[in-house]
Amino acid sequence: MSEHQQFLDERDKIDYLIQxxxxxxxxxxxxxxxxxxxxxxxxxxxxxxLIGNANARKYFSSLLIKQNQ
Incomplete structure (x- = not known):
């Protein structure tokens, strides 16, 4: 799986739970x-x-910051 596809998969899982x-x-x-x-x-x-992609880790970090504001 390409790195970008891994990011998209992990982002979609995060978004699903948030929604x-x-x-x-x-x-x-x-x-x-x-x-x-x-x-x-x-x-x-x-x-x-388990979030392994660096861009997906940045993504959930930004969601965490918004969540705590």
Whole structure:
């Protein structure tokens, strides 16, 4: 898979969770990228995504900043 296609796939997964009402709760950076925990405040559900693409990590970082403003 090309790097750009990997970015698009990871971005789409992030956007899907955000659209469903999930919020970024925790980020754990490691050698394989970042594990991002999403929590749905009303349904008490948790989802974790492994984000390996650098551009996708920048993308969720910008969403996290907007979320916390």
């Amino acid at each position: 469903k009402g999930f919020r970024i709760h925790r980020v754990n950076e490691h050698l394989n990228g970042a594990s991002v925990d999403f929590v749905h405040p009303e349904e008490n559900k948790t989802e974790t995504l």
